[in-house]
Amino acid sequence: xxxxxxxxxxxxxxxxxxxxxxxxxxxxxxxxxxxxxxxxxxxxxxxxxxxxxxxxxxxxxxxxxxxxxxxxxxxxxxxxxxxxxxxxxxxxxxxxxxxxxxxxxxxxxxxxxxxxxxxxxxxxxxxxxxxxxxxxxx
Numbered sequence: 001x002x003x004x005x006x007x008x009x010x011x012x013x014x015x016x017x018x019x020x021x022x023x024x025x026x027x028x029x030x031x032x033x034x035x036x037x038x039x040x041x042x043x044x045x046x047x048x049x050x051x052x053x054x055x056x057x058x059x060x061x062x063x064x065x066x067x068x069x070x071x072x073x074x075x076x077x078x079x080x081x082x083x084x085x086x087x088x089x090x091x092x093x094x095x096x097x098x099x100x101x102x103x104x105x106x107x108x109x110x111x112x113x114x115x116x117x118x119x120x121x122x123x124x125x126x127x128x129x130x131x132x133x134x135x136x137x138x
Contacts, residue, residue: 005055005097008032012054015039016046065108069096073105077114084116 011032018028025039034042045053065073069092076091077083083091085102092098092105109115 009054012042013051016043016054019043065100065104069098070108070112072096073108074112074114077109077112077116081114081117082119 015028015032015034019025019039020043025036029039032039042053072095073088073092077088080087085106088105088109089100089102092100106115
């Protein structure tokens with residue numbers, strides 16, 4: 001069963017509370033898939049940083065880009081092929097509330113075959129000469 005961010009945060013809070021009340025980590029972690037080491041790290045982090053440690057701040061983890069989000073990303077990038085990484089990142093954050101690194105987004109875009117296409121420039125361009133090399137123009 002997949003949990004949303006709020007449910008995951010609550011489950012982590014119950015995990016920490018259970019461990020602090022003397023429950024074995026495996027029993028306390030019944031609803032959160034985690035290792036023993038991660039459970040104890042989470043308890044230590046909550047002790048040091050409070051509830052802020054319960055927030056999953058990872059950016060670019062593959063599980064964040066599930067099939068419906070990948071499908072949206074594919075459609076978005078095909079509709080706006082020259083959209084920059086930060087533009088796509090902002091649209092993803094606005095639409096799904098996800099923070100994914102630009103680097104990871106660009107990797108996923110490449111895997112989907114929708115990497116950024118630079119906007120076309122005029123034939124003359126800034127350098128003039130119609131795109132011919134200096135030797136070809138001479």
